[in-house]
Amino acid sequence: MLVVMQAQATEDQVRAVCQKIESLGYRAHSMPGAQRTAIGITGNKGEVESGTLDEMPGVQEVIRVSKPYKLVSRDTKPDNTVIKFPGSHVTIGGTDLAIIAGPCAIENRDQAFKVAERVARAGAQFFRGGAYKPRTSPYSFQGLGEEGLQIMAEVRDRFGLLIVTEAVDYESLDLVDKYADVIQIGARNMQNFSLLKRAGRARKPVLLKRGISATLEEFLMAAEYVMSEGNYSVVLCERGVRTFADHTRNTLDLSVVPAVQRLSHLPIIVDPSHGTGKRNKVTPLSRAAVAVGADGLIVEVHHDPDRALSDGMQSLYPDQFDALMAQVKQIAAVLGRTIERAHEPIAATTK
Amino acid sequence: MLVVMQAQATEDQVRAVCQKIESLGYRAHSMPGAQRTAIGITGNKGEVESGTLDEMPGVQEVIRVSKPYKLVSRDTKPDNTVIKFPGSHVTIGGTDLAIIAGPCAIENRDQAFKVAERVARAGAQFFRGGAYKPRTSPYSFQGLGEEGLQIMAEVRDRFGLLIVTEAVDYESLDLVDKYADVIQIGARNMQNFSLLKRAGRARKPVLLKRGISATLEEFLMAAEYVMSEGNYSVVLCERGVRTFADHTRNTLDLSVVPAVQRLSHLPIIVDPSHGTGKRNKVTPLSRAAVAVGADGLIVEVHHDPDRALSDGMQSLYPDQFDALMAQVKQIAAVLGRTIERAHEPIAATTK
């Protein structure tokens, strides 16, 4: 915390601010400059509740300095976190890129299997699909619930794909923890702190999507909530932020990838489907996401987007996903990264 | 839904789009213009899942037209909703403005009583205070929980103030429904649809804060979630949105007040404390909120902001709140509105 005094602040005013800081139990560090004096504050645990400091005579402004995150920080853990999955060589955060693909929502067994078969063949290691859908309208399709989770468990058995699916409350989180391999927390729930803490007590890794207008600090603090409860397997996911721009549904902020990697040891992947909301932008932005250094992609694929119950406009056709995979593999190679299958493709499709 | 064709689209392309629309079960209305053809879609219930329409040859863009909200709409209920409280003449949404004031968080009985005594005397009808605090950091003070609710119930008994407090999950919502008079859903939970549905099954009115980057439509749809479960007593609250501007914590969007009033019958109040994040901006923006036509204010007041456990920088001193009330009463009078006490002031302070 730093208190910047006005140019014409008197010595008495500076002294009064220092005394106020000390009275709050902190140490004040006065630092006179050519134009004005700044006063540093140390000795605080966490954020200083600065109260009326910025209202005191002679005070220009109060600037916060300390970063509040701990467990997510590279200060705490310099090496990259690599998340492993028991009984599989698949990882998130290592050299190998994680490719998560599937429909927006699980609609029925046939749809799930048709899409899973194609994304597995194309080289994805993870299958995504919503069983619990947070929809803007209460009258929209809200997902199949546990039945959707059971279908995805079958998909895992049949195609050797690891399952990623969203939890929206305690009940669904417990079921996702039971059936799936990765618990997704959606953008709308990024600051649903009760749910984050519950996810922090789950056994499975958590895929945490960035809130639609979350700063980097809020994003990392949401991960800190999960980790503070003991679950250290957190994957961050950039999925676009809300801006004035109207040519895409959201504005995909790829710069957050190197920004996260500088401050945190956690892996970060990119969702170009929600990040653009338009099918024809998914492949170019997937290439860009891999090129910027992301640890993976999460992409919506549907065998019949016309009849999809949600997000049809942003879902790739399976053939488009094949082409996407071919392109991103080449980009990955430029960065010294690979995309390996979860299992031998033949085993996966004939077992 | 409207499909706009490219200038050079052929008649065959127009016909193909119309056939596609019909095949999806809707009606297509072709509308040739001087430069290009537009095709309207009707017959849909709720949103059309337009699938690949915007990818068809000759299509320029696809524009959504229908509004998805129903119960919140003035189309459905032309008259203003006025929320009443049993055993009290206090209302929200009528001629009388609702003034909700109190500390950010309930810290202890003494603090709550000190603040409540002052805001009751100044003319507020509602006491606000957080028992469950959604904090960005897991290491910040998270509220007293049920003990905080019990203190607020005592405040009601002692000062005749109605109680407004936030619920953050099912457990806290059930307790808030039991102890308080209004259930607040915070900005971070505006699209926590599970919580909204639970609030829709509660008995008490719901104060729904606008999400930090919620559009007007999303805001109204969140209220629709509550109403769709049977609770029609919803108060909307503008509390600032996130923008690039850095001179306030959020940018208070007062234009949403007349915008809501045009589309919906629900009352809307304004939170100038979170809306600005700076004590010295709360009073001017409170005046502006009443002048724009809001149905009330929710304001943070603390008798000792220096030592507040949260949001000290934006809390008014009680004397400042007195001055605010004097000013907003005069502004209210210009609009033909009043601010009446919940009870006789003497009874409230001497009982």
Add this chain to the structure above:
Amino acid sequence: MLVVMQAQATEDQVRAVCQKIESLGYRAHSMPGAQRTAIGITGNKGEVESGTLDEMPGVQEVIRVSKPYKLVSRDTKPDNTVIKFPGSHVTIGGTDLAIIAGPCAIENRDQAFKVAERVARAGAQFFRGGAYKPRTSPYSFQGLGEEGLQIMAEVRDRFGLLIVTEAVDYESLDLVDKYADVIQIGARNMQNFSLLKRAGRARKPVLLKRGISATLEEFLMAAEYVMSEGNYSVVLCERGVRTFADHTRNTLDLSVVPAVQRLSHLPIIVDPSHGTGKRNKVTPLSRAAVAVGADGLIVEVHHDPDRALSDGMQSLYPDQFDALMAQVKQIAAVLGRTIERAHEPIAATTK
């Protein structure tokens, strides 16, 4: 400028940063804290070009502290600037509110006179109208140019209204300086520094509109450009900023009014017409603008908005402007402010 070191930074790293700062010609103030060390920089004139400081080993981040504005600052001139107009008792920035009204564009003499007659009668002291229109499309009506200025000069003679009109380049600025009473610099040109400097050499006061995504600091620095050339008569104008919100054309940021008043001595007015872009929002936001403490309003009025050549959707009918004036006068009175006519109304309309 403040350099914040990482928690694990070594003493050598701190020393190296201090030496680098000194080598750049500044003074370094090391300030060790419980968790980390911060290093203050003083001795700089204007902004430090921090170069590679933030890339040095052990550095967490670099924070800028000093404010770069001088002439606009209350530090430099504590009293409010009150702009006077020769041969008139009208002011901007004093107790009396400045009301500027008129059509978006001057279309012809008849239109200008019809609107001017009504806004003068309603009590406006200034007439606005565009002769040079910055339009998004090169194919839209671009204004009458000097002919429009001549019509406005006639309006001044006939109705006793002072003239406010926009300049878009050197040529138009020189003409506006010759014909009008206030030179408007539009939002799109707020950082057209060549034009700002030219306006700083003009004889007439400058009405500077906030850029559509200008921070408070950029806004004040634009005024600093004008003042740095010797023209100290600058009026700031909030006219809405660009955000994700789509229920108004822009988001009117009324909190910038008290924010400007805290940092600067310059007057600030509000444009609710561009600030909302919708006729039905202009009156409520005008009330709010006066209530928040603005020094005036600039409002679009047209006697026949259906046939307006630009911005018809946001122009008030004259009758609506009458009603607006009646309301804002009452709000102004609550704040101890007045709205006085430029001349006796009878003289103005019968001369």
Add this chain to the structure above:
Amino acid sequence: MLVVMQAQATEDQVRAVCQKIESLGYRAHSMPGAQRTAIGITGNKGEVESGTLDEMPGVQEVIRVSKPYKLVSRDTKPDNTVIKFPGSHVTIGGTDLAIIAGPCAIENRDQAFKVAERVARAGAQFFRGGAYKPRTSPYSFQGLGEEGLQIMAEVRDRFGLLIVTEAVDYESLDLVDKYADVIQIGARNMQNFSLLKRAGRARKPVLLKRGISATLEEFLMAAEYVMSEGNYSVVLCERGVRTFADHTRNTLDLSVVPAVQRLSHLPIIVDPSHGTGKRNKVTPLSRAAVAVGADGLIVEVHHDPDRALSDGMQSLYPDQFDALMAQVKQIAAVLGRTIERAHEPIAATTK
């Protein structure tokens, strides 16, 4: 233009809206639906000034449909524009990527030559450097003016690099047109329509940077201004937009690249230096820009960023630029694109 009627609108209200539209000289197309009626408007040249349509009884909202750009549109010219430079095989918009590199500002001959020598050797075909600098503060270094242009002309002679530099007003534009190869219009002047029109009458290609909060449509319309005056050689440049995000100076919006390519035939390049404002983000975002399909890059490079007179924090060291070039060449190859030198490297460095 489309008028959407309210659900309960009467037939008379629909008829009245249609008559109003016809009275404005357009054609009305009534389109009754299950829930409500929509009325299309055709026959308009350019934008309909809808006046009071949205205020008529029974009207829900008015939606604009037609796109206002013409010359920039792929509707008008389906094939990509490839800009050529006389006496050189260098192009912008063809298979070969355009790499523009150099310091933020030209400081002196020695600095310019040192940087130019390195960027030429690394494979850039264009040299950038500011002679006229639009700075937020009037007290910051504003550029060397014509002397800077002369230095850059020498750079062209010495290293065979084509020169890109910014014009900020008529005078500087005429000089840039004389000395340089590409006239840059900066983000702050993207809607300085007088300057755009002047650039439209210049002989050299124009590099038009996206305004800091420009929509795609506004960006294309700014190019339309240049083209409408006869200069069809326009290169668009994404350089980051302003959002709430604070981990970079701006938010680089790479999705605008495929969006532009869908609507327009003009080439588009990316500026990762201003787009991020942080040296350590320039290389990852450069890779991403090439991967998304941009036609080139414009990158700030300085041999001594510590002592740069502007933007030191975002300038690459020459060695970092070498590494960047090596990486983007590989990414370019994946997309079937190349990066070829302007001249033989030996000739360039030994002549």
